[in-house]
Amino acid sequence: MSAEQPPLIAAIEAGGTKFVCAVATGPDNIVDELTIATTNPKETIHAVMRFLSGAKAKHGPFAAIGVGSFGPVDLDPASKTFGFITTTPKHGWQHTDLVGPLKTQFKVPVGFDTDVNAAVFGEYMWGAGKGCDPLIYITVGTGIGGGVIVNGHLLHGLLHPEIGHLHVPQPSGEEALSKECQCPFHKSCMEGYASGPAIMRRWGKKASALPSDHPAWEEVSDVLAHGLVNLILTLSPRRIILGGGVMHQAHLLPLIQSKVARFLNGYLQLSEITRNTDTFIVAPGLGDRSGLLGALALGQGALRLKMKK
Amino acid sequence: MSAEQPPLIAAIEAGGTKFVCAVATGPDNIVDELTIATTNPKETIHAVMRFLSGAKAKHGPFAAIGVGSFGPVDLDPASKTFGFITTTPKHGWQHTDLVGPLKTQFKVPVGFDTDVNAAVFGEYMWGAGKGCDPLIYITVGTGIGGGVIVNGHLLHGLLHPEIGHLHVPQPSGEEALSKECQCPFHKSCMEGYASGPAIMRRWGKKASALPSDHPAWEEVSDVLAHGLVNLILTLSPRRIILGGGVMHQAHLLPLIQSKVARFLNGYLQLSEITRNTDTFIVAPGLGDRSGLLGALALGQGALRLKMKK
Numbered sequence: 001m002s003a004e005q006p007p008l009i010a011a012i013e014a015g016g017t018k019f020v021c022a023v024a025t026g027p028d029n030i031v032d033e034l035t036i037a038t039t040n041p042k043e044t045i046h047a048v049m050r051f052l053s054g055a056k057a058k059h060g061p062f063a064a065i066g067v068g069s070f071g072p073v074d075l076d077p078a079s080k081t082f083g084f085i086t087t088t089p090k091h092g093w094q095h096t097d098l099v100g101p102l103k104t105q106f107k108v109p110v111g112f113d114t115d116v117n118a119a120v121f122g123e124y125m126w127g128a129g130k131g132c133d134p135l136i137y138i139t140v141g142t143g144i145g146g147g148v149i150v151n152g153h154l155l156h157g158l159l160h161p162e163i164g165h166l167h168v169p170q171p172s173g174e175e176a177l178s179k180e181c182q183c184p185f186h187k188s189c190m191e192g193y194a195s196g197p198a199i200m201r202r203w204g205k206k207a208s209a210l211p212s213d214h215p216a217w218e219e220v221s222d223v224l225a226h227g228l229v230n231l232i233l234t235l236s237p238r239r240i241i242l243g244g245g246v247m248h249q250a251h252l253l254p255l256i257q258s259k260v261a262r263f264l265n266g267y268l269q270l271s272e273i274t275r276n277t278d279t280f281i282v283a284p285g286l287g288d289r290s291g292l293l294g295a296l297a298l299g300q301g302a303l304r305l306k307m308k309k
Numbered sequence: 310m311s312a313e314q315p316p317l318i319a320a321i322e323a324g325g326t327k328f329v330c331a332v333a334t335g336p337d338n339i340v341d342e343l344t345i346a347t348t349n350p351k352e353t354i355h356a357v358m359r360f361l362s363g364a365k366a367k368h369g370p371f372a373a374i375g376v377g378s379f380g381p382v383d384l385d386p387a388s389k390t391f392g393f394i395t396t397t398p399k400h401g402w403q404h405t406d407l408v409g410p411l412k413t414q415f416k417v418p419v420g421f422d423t424d425v426n427a428a429v430f431g432e433y434m435w436g437a438g439k440g441c442d443p444l445i446y447i448t449v450g451t452g453i454g455g456g457v458i459v460n461g462h463l464l465h466g467l468l469h470p471e472i473g474h475l476h477v478p479q480p481s482g483e484e485a486l487s488k489e490c491q492c493p494f495h496k497s498c499m500e501g502y503a504s505g506p507a508i509m510r511r512w513g514k515k516a517s518a519l520p521s522d523h524p525a526w527e528e529v530s531d532v533l534a535h536g537l538v539n540l541i542l543t544l545s546p547r548r549i550i551l552g553g554g555v556m557h558q559a560h561l562l563p564l565i566q567s568k569v570a571r572f573l574n575g576y577l578q579l580s581e582i583t584r585n586t587d588t589f590i591v592a593p594g595l596g597d598r599s600g601l602l603g604a605l606a607l608g609q610g611a612l613r614l615k616m617k618k
Contacts, residue, residue, distance in 0.1 A: 072577070087578045134466045148543075150459045157443045157545030158579055165542050165576055167535045169478055169497040185576040188478045226476045233474050234457075234543050236466030267474060267494040268381065269396045270467055 007063035007303065010052055010106075011295035014038075014069035014098060015115060016090050016142045020292045021048055023055045023062055027126045027286075027293045031059050041096040049105060056106075064306070065102050066111040066299025068118025068291050070143065073098075075113060075156055083112050089184060111302030113147075115139070115291050116161075117154045119284075120147030121301075122294030123241050127285030132239035136231055137290065138163060140224065141244035144191040147294075148235060164191040168226035171219040176202050193223040196246050212251040221252060225259035228281065232264070232273070243284040257281050316372035316612065319361055319415075320604035323347075323378035323407060324424060325399050325451045329601045330357055332364045332371055336435045336595075336602045340368050350405040358414060365415075373615070374411050375420040375608025377427025377600050379452065382407075384422060384465055392421050398493060420611030422456075424448070424600050425470075426463045428593075429456030430610075431603030432550050436594030441548035445540055446599065447472060449533065450553035453500040456603075457544060473500040477535035480528040485511050502532040505555055521560040530561060534568035537590065541573070541582070552593040566590050 006025045013020040018038055024030040032055045036047045056062065071088060074081045083099025099110050113121070120137035123129040129137070129149070138146040146163030148155035155161055170179050170188050181192025182201050192198055199207045203216045210216050228240060242253060257277035264273055272280040284290045315334045322329040327347055333339040341364045345356045365371065380397060383390045392408025408419050422430070429446035432438040438446070438458070447455040455472030457464035464470055479488050479497050490501025491510050501507055508516045512525045519525050537549060551562060566586040573582055581589040593599045 087576075134464075146543075150464065151462055153460055155443075155459065155545070158547050158581060159545045159577060161545060162542045162577065166539050167478055167572065169476055185574045186572070230475050230539050231543060233471045234455075234540060236464070236468045236470060238467050263476065263495070265494045267396075268468060268471065272467060 008059060008061070009296055009299035009303070010055070010062040010065040011292055011299055012048060012065065012067045012069075013115060013118065013291040013295050014067060015291070016070045019044055019048055021051050022292055022296070023052075023059055024296055027122075027289075027296065031055075040092050045096075045098070045101055049101065052102075052106065062106070062108060062299075064109045064111065064299040064303035065106060066118070066295040066297065066302065067098060067102070068113055068115040068295040068298060069098055071114050071145070072159060072162065073112070073114055075160055083110070109302035109306045111295075111298030111300075113154060113298055114145065114160050116145040116147035116163075118147070118294030118298055119243065119290035120149055120241070120294070121154060121297045122286055122290045122292075123284055124149050125297050126293060127290060128241050128282050129239055129285070132237070134235045134237040135239055135241070136163075136235060136237045137241045137243065137284070138227075139244035139291075140194055140196075140242065140246040142196055144195050144244075146231070150235070163227070163231065164195070165189045166227045166230055168193075168223050168230070171222040173215050173219045173222070175215040176219055178202070190223055190227045194220045194246065199246065207246045207249060210249075212249070217249075217252060217255060220246070221255035221259055225256050225263055228256065228260050229263045232260070232268070238272075239279075240281045241284050241290075242281060243288070243290055247283065253281070253283060254278075317368060317370070318605055318608035318612070319364070319371040319374040320601055320608055321357060321374065321376045321378075322424060322427065322600040322604050323376060324600070325379045328353055328357055330360050331601055331605070332361075332368055333605055336431075336598075336605065340364075349401050354405075354407070354410055358410065361411075361415065371415070371417060371608075373418045373420065373608040373612035374415060375427070375604040375606065375611065376407060376411070377422055377424040377604040377607060378407055380423045380454070381468060381471065382421070382423055384469055392419070418611035418615045420604075420607030420609075422463060422607055423454065423469050425454040425456035425472075427456070427603030427607055428552065428599035429458055429550070429603070430463060430606045431595055431599045431601075432593055433458050434606050435602060436599060437550050437591050438548055438594070441546070443544045443546040444548055444550070445472075445544060445546045446550045446552065446593070447536075448553035448600075449503055449505075449551065449555040451505055453504050453553075455540070459544070472536070472540065473504070474498045475536045475539055477502075477532050477539070480531040482524050482528045482531070484524040485528055487511070499532055499536040503529045503555065508555065516555045516558060519558075521558070526558075526561060526564060529555070530564035530568055534565050534572055537565065537569050538572045541569070541577070547581075548588075549590045550593050550599075551590060552597070552599055556592065562590070562592060563587075
């Protein structure tokens with residue numbers, strides 16, 4: 001390997017449905033990749049380890065690992081459970097140590113954050129969010145989650161953003177089986193109305209099987225637009241990126257764009273909101289790769305941090 | 310004046326009801342102060358100018374001015390309308406230049422931000438938010454607004470936080486005259502239910518005249534707690550400070566504290582939220598002086614910025 005070539009980094013996008021693993025020197029040079037179905041922690045983490053060990057044998061050692069994980073996760077480096085998935089509703093995954101096994105086996109720096117913080121970081125570095133700060137990335141899929149960049153840094157605090165559970169006005173449509181949402185914790189939150197499983201339970205069909213004129217879309221777009229309104233009123237972002245499986249229905253993004261403007265109803269006189277919502281609320285620039293490439297960026301970040309020390 | 314003494318700064322808290330003006334060398338040494346009723350822009354700004362000119366004649370020149378203003382305001386230094394109050398619902402105050410006249414007359418640096426960003430800055434420097442980052446300050450009064458600190462900086466973006474208009478689930482009580490809120494822009498936003506004037510219109514009495522067991526308080530605390538839930542899920546703050554006239558009703562803060570925990574319903578397993586809400590959601594450390602002292606801090610900041618150049 002020549003001195004100029006950027007170092008090999010391992011990237012793991014740890015999702016509730018699948019783990020995507022790769023080794024790469026940059027977003028345009030992924031040298032190996034594997035998708036693993038998310039089953040139980042033991043089996044899934046074992047499959048990740050096997051892929052990484054194999055990739056190391058084939059392509060040489062990697063200098064760092066980046067992990068973007070579903071959550072909630074513990075991001076406090078001072079905590080005993082740093083690098084754990086904590087109180088997730090995902091069966092069997094509560095209190096799972098993700099970073100520990102990686103550090104023990106590979107002995108390289110590990111950059112760790114939420115899946116959606118990884119995704120917003122990927123989009124900020126190489127995608128639809130370049131130069132946009134504050135920047136929000138939201139995935140609408142198996143769950144709903146969001147990552148946030150403010151002043152060039154991922155937003156952490158007591159914990160990390162948990163945007164999927166934003167409490168919103170109940171949708172106005174009368175067709176749904178229940179006014180209350182499907183979330184086991186809340187009565188009227190985004191994820192409880194607009195995640196893939198919530199749509200399935202509320203309307204009896206998968207999002208991809210619902211025609212574009214189905215009343216479900218009025219409800220889903222209502223709820224997501226109300227959530228976006230709240231994020232705009234709180235973070236004043238320069239761009240919002242909407243990804244995830246539910247957003248693959250192409251009619252959904254324009255519905256959300258127009259409702260955000262309608263719900264704000266002229267309160268914020270900004271052309272981005274009143275006229276140019278199509279460049280303000282956008283699809284990911286990296287397609288479905290935001291999370292994986294974001295994990296790569298987290299790995300690069302962990303390496304830079306080690307170099308500084 | 311000795312070389313060690315900190316410089317004299319002028320501070321203006323520009324509110325929808327009153328303008329509080331002071332000249333001070335620090336939070337514990339306010340040498341002059343005047344409260345002016347907010348009438349129309351010409352009259353009010355004239356009264357401010359007269360106070361500042363008088364204070365200058367009496368106490369000597371000030372090195373900078375800090376202004377925290379009701380809004381929305383234009384905070385973009387590159388904008389032609391920087392330092393203006395822009396699309397405010399406050400009658401007569403749309404597109405009012407606040408910073409221009411001050412700069413023209415006094416020829417010193419002017420630090421300018423929203424009233425609530427000033428307040429959160431004041432509380433972060435000297436009040437109940439010392440060392441807490443992210444930090445949120447919310448005032449519940451004539452209007453509802455919030456200021457935010459992230460990574461030691463006031464949160465700006467495309468505009469600035471406009472937290473008062475967060476869209477929340479409609480309150481569950483049946484007693485109110487209308488389910489929809491009082492905001493001229495929105496149907497179910499915090500300010501439209503829980504600001505002083507909204508309470509007056511919804512219940513026919515001032516907040517201070519409603520007994521603590523009046524159903525209005527269930528509604529007001531419902532709405533504010535839902536807003537706080539959304540802020541917690543978005544910004545993951547280390548502390549939230551609630552100020553403003555409506556919060557003077559001492560029974561309101563405990564109601565909100567318990568409802569935030571109830572509405573989150575165990576989703577975030579953090580002791581700050583599940584057990585210690587009384588140190589997580591708190592009253593201002595500076596009482597009603599957060600905004601004024603924050604304006605002082607903004608003035609000090611503007612002076613530091615000038616020194617650096």
